[in-house]
Amino acid sequence: MTGSVPSRHRDIADDLRQQITTGRIQPGERLPSEADLADRYKVSTPTLRSALAALQGEGLVEKIHGKGNFVRRPLRKIMYVGGWGTLDPWTAAEAALRVTVRTTTVQAHGHLTTLLNVPTGSPAVEFSCLSFEEASPHGLARIYLPRDLVPAGVLDDESTQREEVKRFAVLSPAPAAIRETVCARLATPDEASALRIGSTVPVLAITRTATDFAGRVVEAALLAFPGDRIDAVFSTHHMIDERQPQG
Missing domain, CATH: 1.10.10.10 (Winged helix-like DNA-binding domain superfamily/Winged helix DNA-binding domain)
Known part of the structure; x- marks a missing residue:
């Protein structure tokens, strides 16, 4: 029995x-x-x-x-374009895919201090983005910027840069380098809840940091996508230091 x-x-x-x-x-x-x-x-x-x-x-x-x-409906995959750090502009622009954005001012603690390379308690702005296809969550992004580096107007709901946020894109203007660490792992409880998946479902997790030419971290992002809903494509780009004279 x-x-x-x-x-x-x-x-x-x-x-x-x-x-x-x-x-x-x-x-x-x-x-x-x-x-x-x-x-x-x-x-x-x-x-x-x-x-x-x-x-x-x-x-x-x-x-x-x-x-x-x-x-659950079979969901088409979306594409994350590595190197530029953004959802593919064509799939991201489709009407079927919508993104909710919540903006919060936070103080850096724990892992965030390491990501942003700032002292504990430093002010930062968090953009929490959740993409949907119809009613089904597609991806989760938490993008962090030091408060003094937030571009003017980006916090306004009607800002044109809000579209960049909705594409999970790098918000900092012309970073010198973008580093992305990619791994497959089980969803955390928060991710499983937000993405409405089981705790045994693997996610593709991307940790992205952008730095300027002085080596300062100007942005950090934590992204998570259910493994069956995302393709990630990475290409090599040659970054040009605009400070150097071009011959």
Whole structure:
């Protein structure tokens, strides 16, 4: 009897998975309520939720707060262009992709002091950006600039530079160098919550820093994309030091 609950939630997940993969339940379709599903399968709500959690972790189902559980639509991939540090301008400009931006003034602590190479407590501005395709999150970016380096007007909602923010782009004018560290790892709890993915789903994580010609870090960014929703392309660019006379 001790193994009945675990096997039961696996049986439910298997049944729902089959219905989804065979098309009996269509992409974008809302599943019955948790109470209705629990009644249908004759199980407790916690057991039913364990089954749904397994499907959410596989990326087949996503739970939208206040609306219910939905079969996840196959999402087209977007492209991150390394070196320039931006979402591809064509995919980023498509109407289906929208980005929410929240701006906050913060004090640098912990990892952020290392990224920006500033003393603890130094003021910085955080741009927290979340991209969506329809109702499904596509990518998360947290871009940090030292407060004294924030370009004029970028904090205004109507600023033309707001479009750069929405492309997860480097905001600092003409940095001398951009360094990007890329790794695949499991999502953090905050990332899993924001991107509505399971904690076992891998993300492509990019840590980006931009420096000026004096070596000062002028911007740092932490980006995370579910692994099945992103392609990253990196090209080599020759940066020109505008201070040097050109022959």
